[in-house]
Amino acid sequence: MGEKPEKEAILRVEGVVKRFGGIVALDGVTMEIPKGSVTLLIGPNGSGKTTLVNVVSGFLSPEEGRVVFKGVDITGRSPHDISRLGLVRTFQIPKPFQRLTVLENVLSAVDGHPGENPFLAGILRGFWYGFEKRMAARAFEILGWVGLSHMWNRRANELSGGQMKLLEIARAIMKGAEMIIMDEPAAGVNPKLVGSIMERIRYLAREKGITFLIIEHRISLVKEYVDNVYAMSLGRVIASGSPDEVLNNPLVLESYLGG
Ligand SMILES: Nc1ncnc2c1ncn2[C@@H]1O[C@H](COP(=O)(O)OP(=O)(O)OP(=O)(O)O)[C@@H](O)[C@H]1O
Numbered sequence: 001m002g003e004k005p006e007k008e009a010i011l012r013v014e015g016v017v018k019r020f021g022g023i024v025a026l027d028g029v030t031m032e033i034p035k036g037s038v039t040l041l042i043g044p045n046g047s048g049k050t051t052l053v054n055v056v057s058g059f060l061s062p063e064e065g066r067v068v069f070k071g072v073d074i075t076g077r078s079p080h081d082i083s084r085l086g087l088v089r090t091f092q093i094p095k096p097f098q099r100l101t102v103l104e105n106v107l108s109a110v111d112g113h114p115g116e117n118p119f120l121a122g123i124l125r126g127f128w129y130g131f132e133k134r135m136a137a138r139a140f141e142i143l144g145w146v147g148l149s150h151m152w153n154r155r156a157n158e159l160s161g162g163q164m165k166l167l168e169i170a171r172a173i174m175k176g177a178e179m180i181i182m183d184e185p186a187a188g189v190n191p192k193l194v195g196s197i198m199e200r201i202r203y204l205a206r207e208k209g210i211t212f213l214i215i216e217h218r219i220s221l222v223k224e225y226v227d228n229v230y231a232m233s234l235g236r237v238i239a240s241g242s243p244d245e246v247l248n249n250p251l252v253l254e255s256y257l258g259g
């Protein structure tokens with residue numbers, strides 16, 4: 001009583017086990033991600049980071065354990081279902097989409113767009129125009145959040161590597177993301193620009209309440225922008241807490257040296 005309540009967890013991973021034949025890729029992983037936080041997931045090659053992301057986002061089913069998002073057990077649900085609940089993983093913009101404009105890329109992230117169905121679009125023409133208008137307004141708003149408003153009419157393939165990452169985030173938010181998972185947002189981005197992407201991510205977490213889980217090998221470039229760090233090794237969580245605590249933990253240092 002009288003104490004500040006702990007930030008509510010938006011995602012809980014409970015005792016997740018995933019095997020590939022004889023390999024135990026995830027060996028009882030438990031995690032709690034607070035709503036509106038930026039969490040960094042680290043660990044040497046093969047420690048299970050991508051497998052964990054695949055289980056959480058529904059691309060793989062675990063043999064044991066549960067994944068709970070916003071209080072809903074999503075274990076084994078399809079990626080599509082999970083994304084509709086608001087847990088969205090970013091992907092590189094596919095080649096054909098890179099020829100579309102930035103705005104078109106954000107608009108095309110919405111599924112269930114009535115324009116996809118010509119029959120419905122015809123009948124609901126009036127509704128459809130209203131829908132288009134609202135969607136365009138929403139897309140512009142989100143482009144403002146990620147700092148790409150001025151680029152709205154440029155083709156995606158004219159963007160820098162860093163701006164492309166911001167566009168991936170904008171697409172995820174347009175889909176309705178409350179939590180965004182990114183595997184290596186700094187890969188292919190000029191080290192000098194990584195900070196500005198991370199600042200945007202922090203802004204989206206603080207001001208818009210969006211939760212981020214980020215896997216990143218370039219730890220030194222991102223650590224000052226994250227709230228929590230989880231470190232994995234050989235399919236297990238070996239440390240969690242503040243960036244300083246985890247990055248100075250002898251077990252974590254050892255896991256990287258152990259190769
Ligand atoms: N589809 C698969 N089939 C068989 N083994 C797999 C498969 N996916 C991952 N593994 C194995 O599971 C373990 C964890 O791999 P994972 O890709 O999750 O690691 P990671 O932490 O993402 O590594 P990296 O930093 O290199 O991306 C490794 O031993 C890997 O070889």
Ligand SMILES: [Mg+2]
Pocket residue numbers: 049050051
């Ligand atoms: Mg990986």
